[in-house]
Amino acid sequence: MKYLFAIILLLGVFVSPAFAQEEKNPSLIIDTLEIPSNEFNTVLRESPIRILDDVHAVSWQVTIDNNLLYANPSGNAVLRLYDQATQDEFIEVGMGPKPDNKFWVAVQTPKEGYIVVHKDLDRGWYPEAKSIISYTDRAGLTVNNGARIVVTNLDIGEFAVHSYSVHGMEGSTDPPAISSGTMIIEFLSGDPAKNIFALYPFYMAAAVGVLVGVLFLTKKRS
Secondary structure (H helix, E strand, C coil), X not given: CCCHHHHHHHXXXXXXXXXXXXXXXXXXXXXXXXXXXXXHCCEHHHCCCEEEEEEECCEEEEEEEEEEEECCCCCCEEEEEEECCCCCCEEEEEECCCCCCCEEEEEEECCCEEEEEEEECCCCCCCCCCEEEEEECXXXXXXXXXXXXXXXXXXXXXXXXXXXXXXXECCCCCCCCEEEEEEXXXXXXXXXXXXXXXXXXXXXXXXXXXXXXXXXXXXXXX
16 A cells, blocks of 8 residues: 555556647637737727637636826716627727726616626726636626726626627717727636646546555455
8 A cells, every 4th residue: 555655646647638738728728919009090870890810608717907108187988799690789888098097897688688797987897906807607797906906707698709899989070099008818728628638637536546456355364
């Protein structure tokens, strides 16, 4: 039995890297967008909807790193994420300029229409932190403004991110909303049911159980 822990350690060192090299999570998708300031200097009706290279479904997270410099105190940086099934269903996150840093989250579904689910007119988001939108088909939608969770487990049904749009001006005659900078958006998604490594602890537990049984029987016979 004194060799048991050494054998387990060797299994962890040699077997785990082999799995990592030969098998990858087929559902894991990572995308990064860098949106320049000029794309926000438009009104909603003229904002193009851009299709993503990949569809993010089942379980996904969108991280927003807002490094934009606002030029208009009435301007905003608004991001909409559209569902694969229909553009009538979307998630909207709006971020206003300093010093108030207003922040809001809205959703639109074909059944309920457009609903603001969170709105904070003062210190709603934090330039030094990243805002995070996360979703799972079981837990729903959760939003973190960089300091705290402001939307928790909101049921929006099935939602697969397929496309996006951005805008920042309320009217076409308004001055530009943003003068410079970028907004970096990171997409991460995957289907846990397709992740082979989720079963790895069970494989290891079974292997160790067999090993302990073999060592026990060998010792008993000797």
